[in-house]
Amino acid sequence: MNRETQSVKVDEAYQVISRDYDAHRDRSPYFRIIEGLTHRCFYENTEGKSFARGLDAGCGTGRNLPHYLKKCDHVAGFDYTPEMLQFAKEKFQNEKRVRLMLGDVCHLPFPDQTFDLIGSFKVLPHVPKVLEGIREIERVARPGAIIFLEFYSPYSFRYLLNRMKHYTKWHSLRESKRLIARAGLKVRKVYGLRTFMATEYLTYLPGAYQLFNFLENRFTHSGLNRFSGYYVIVCEKQGS
Numbered sequence: 001m002n003r004e005t006q007s008v009k010v011d012e013a014y015q016v017i018s019r020d021y022d023a024h025r026d027r028s029p030y031f032r033i034i035e036g037l038t039h040r041c042f043y044e045n046t047e048g049k050s051f052a053r054g055l056d057a058g059c060g061t062g063r064n065l066p067h068y069l070k071k072c073d074h075v076a077g078f079d080y081t082p083e084m085l086q087f088a089k090e091k092f093q094n095e096k097r098v099r100l101m102l103g104d105v106c107h108l109p110f111p112d113q114t115f116d117l118i119g120s121f122k123v124l125p126h127v128p129k130v131l132e133g134i135r136e137i138e139r140v141a142r143p144g145a146i147i148f149l150e151f152y153s154p155y156s157f158r159y160l161l162n163r164m165k166h167y168t169k170w171h172s173l174r175e176s177k178r179l180i181a182r183a184g185l186k187v188r189k190v191y192g193l194r195t196f197m198a199t200e201y202l203t204y205l206p207g208a209y210q211l212f213n214f215l216e217n218r219f220t221h222s223g224l225n226r227f228s229g230y231y232v233i234v235c236e237k238q239g240s
Contacts (some may be wrong), residue, residue, distance in 0.1 A: 022061050022087065029209040030200035033216055034193055034230070038121060039067060040217070041076045041191040041232050046071050051117040054057030057105050057137060059122030065098060072117055076110070078103030105133040112160055119148040120233070125169050134183040143239030147185060150232045151176040157198040158229030173226040180235055191235040192216075192225025 025031040042064075059077030061084055068075040075125040076099045079085040085102055092098045103109060105120065106129050118141055120133075127133045134149065141147055154158065154170035162168070171179070177187050196215045203209050225231050 003234055019083075021084065022063070025063070028200060029203040030197060033133050033197070033203065033213050034064070034207070036213070037191060037216055037220060038064070038232065040146065040220075041234065042067055042119070045148075045189065045234050046117065049146075051146075053115045055110075055115040055119070055140065057108075057118060057120040058150055059088055059100065060084045060122075062091050062100075064119065064121060066091060068109075068117070068119070069095070069097060073097065074116070075099070076101075078108075086143050104186045106136055108136045108140050112118040112139055113142045114140045116142045117147075119143060121148065121150045122230070124149060125152045125171070126167055128167060128169075129194045130171075131179055131182060134179055134185070136182045136183055138237060141185075141237040143237055145237045147235040147237065148232055149180065149235060150230055152230060153191060153226060155227050156194065156229040158194055161199060173231065174231060176231070182231060184237075185235040187233055189221070190225050191220045191234070192222070192228030193220070193231065194229030195219060195224050195227055197229075220233045 025035065035071065043207035049071070051072045052074070054072035054075045056064055056068055056075065059065060059079050062077065065075060065088065067076060074097050077088060078101045078105070079088070082102060085100060089100050092100065097196045101109070105123060105127055111202065118137055120137060124130050126135055137147060137149070152168065154172060159170055180187055196219075197203060197212050203212055219225075
């Protein structure tokens with residue numbers, strides 16, 4: 001069931017997507033729910049904590065960077081696609097605490113044990129050498145660092161209706177946890193996203209936003225998250 005898709009290069013696909021990336025998410029009730037759950041995951045697991053250095057590993061247009069800035073003294077971000085990264089640079093050009101660069105998760109330009117908060121959202125499924133990418137994230141994480149890693153489930157509506165033409169790998173929850181363990185990280189918690197929303201279009205129906213928002217939040221930690229289109233696995237780097 002775990003098919004891979006690729007007829008367009010990842011950077012070429014996101015070059016096209018970048019043109020409407022922010023505008024689409026700003027107007028969509030579907031993405032309001034998805035991003036709301038992502039932010040819930042981020043804040044629930046950083047509550048009462050502050051961090052010296054954060055890393056947004058695959059920052060895209062910078063939509064999550066404001067949340068890192070609320071928690072971290074300094075934030076680094078990189079993306080594989082120049083067009084996506086340019087939007088982030090324009091947004092944060094006057095923010096001295098943010099450092100943005102073009103980069104690849106499999107070859108991070110940072111010393112060992114640099115960051116104590118790391119997030120990689122909607123990135124790893126598009127990385128062919130995904131274990132190498134997770135190991136690089138582990139390498140640059142400090143002992144005790146909180147790490148968010150997002151994967152796509154092959155047992156989801158999203159998989160069944162998938163139309164992505166760029167490289168995408170779908171990992172079961174068990175496979176994802178196995179990859180994380182092989183990279184030397186410890187799994188703490190799992191958040192499921194898009195468990196009930198078969199398509200984005202359903203969320204535009206009258207009353208649908210309220211219904212789906214309730215269901216997605218209510219069951220994000222249930223056994224149903226193995227069927228979620230996305231799931232965020234909260235990890236920790238062990239050691240002292």
